[in-house]
Amino acid sequence: MHVTGQILVWFNAILATVALYFATMVAGTHQSMMAAITKNQAQIDANKTKLADVEREAARLQAEFDRTMLQWERYWPAAQATVDPTTGQVSLQGLTGFTDRYTRVHAFQPNADGTTRYIGEFRTQQATGNAASLAPAWRLRPGDTDGWVAGTWRIRAQIPSGDYGVFVDLHRQLLLLDELHAYWQKDLAVQDELIQFANDHLQYRQKELDGFPELAAQSDKLPTDIIGGVIQALIEQEELRNAALARASALRRRLFERQQEFDAVRKENDALAQNLLERAQPTGFAKARP
Numbered sequence: 001m002h003v004t005g006q007i008l009v010w011f012n013a014i015l016a017t018v019a020l021y022f023a024t025m026v027a028g029t030h031q032s033m034m035a036a037i038t039k040n041q042a043q044i045d046a047n048k049t050k051l052a053d054v055e056r057e058a059a060r061l062q063a064e065f066d067r068t069m070l071q072w073e074r075y076w077p078a079a080q081a082t083v084d085p086t087t088g089q090v091s092l093q094g095l096t097g098f099t100d101r102y103t104r105v106h107a108f109q110p111n112a113d114g115t116t117r118y119i120g121e122f123r124t125q126q127a128t129g130n131a132a133s134l135a136p137a138w139r140l141r142p143g144d145t146d147g148w149v150a151g152t153w154r155i156r157a158q159i160p161s162g163d164y165g166v167f168v169d170l171h172r173q174l175l176l177l178d179e180l181h182a183y184w185q186k187d188l189a190v191q192d193e194l195i196q197f198a199n200d201h202l203q204y205r206q207k208e209l210d211g212f213p214e215l216a217a218q219s220d221k222l223p224t225d226i227i228g229g230v231i232q233a234l235i236e237q238e239e240l241r242n243a244a245l246a247r248a249s250a251l252r253r254r255l256f257e258r259q260q261e262f263d264a265v266r267k268e269n270d271a272l273a274q275n276l277l278e279r280a281q282p283t284g285f286a287k288a289r290p
Contacts, residue, residue: 073157081107081153085145088136090122092155100127104137108154109147119148121167138171141178 080093090107092098107119122134136144211229215222225233 075154075156077154079153079155080151081109082150083145083148085148088140088145090134090148090153092132092134092153093130095127095130095132095155098127098130098132098155100124102127102157105134106156106159107134108156109149110152110154116154117147118167119153120144139175139178141174 074097076095076098079095082091084090103124104121105124106121109117109119111117121137123137124132125135126133207229208226209229209231211225211227211232213227215227219227224236228236
């Protein structure tokens with residue numbers, strides 16, 4: 001064979017080997033790509049399923065959020081408030097679109113720690129432009145305005161009825177407790193008056209016992225027991241009674257002594273009379289007597 005033909009044969013063999021090598025590599029790469037495509041397609045299908053679930057959950061949450069927000073109605077997140085802690089009056093600025101049709105609104109005050117404090121329900125007294133003047137819709141109690149700070153407040157046209165009912169019940173309970181407290185205060189005042197009356201009466205009765213020395217100038221017009229007191233009068237009466245008892249005892253002793261003397265004299269008289277009788281009768285007659 002010619003040299004050139006041999007070279008061509010070997011060159012074709014080398015090309016065939018190289019082509020086979022690259023064909024093998026392409027086949028392997030194609031298989032890897034197909035496997036990757038299959039895997040990615042499965043992941044895409046799974047992600048589509050998850051995306052559909054997420055979209056349904058997002059739609060559900062959005063609908064729930066919309067339903068929830070229906071109960072809150074419109075709100076103003078950055079109203080500037082100034083507060084009168086004595087009357088509870090609140091003046092607001094920055095209420096875009098606020099009108100007097102919002103006859104009652106609810107105020108919230110942000111705290112420094114990021115939480116929010118519910119202040120309460122307010123009546124709209126005046127609404128002009130972007131400003132409004134509010135007054136508490138409940139009977140203001142001592143301490144209610146403690147912690148009210150001028151600054152940025154959130155105002156809502158309404159709050160959910162369930163939460164509103166809780167606050168209404170709490171206000172009703174507070175009003176009842178206020179009424180009970182006022183009643184107890186009045187009852188306590190009456191009890192204090194009764195105690196004072198009893199003390200005054202006790203002092204008067206004590207004065208009756210101890211006397212009214214300040215009335216000594218009227219001793220000629222008043223009984224001695226009023227000036228000197230019942231106790232002193234009793235002591236004096238006791239002394240008079242004791243003296244009378246002593247006199248009566250002395251008289252009883254004297255009467256007893258006189259009775260004894262009388263009895264002795266009578267016995268002596270009886271003896272003398274008997275002696276006289278014996279002397280006056282004849283001797284024989286005297287002996288005949290039993």
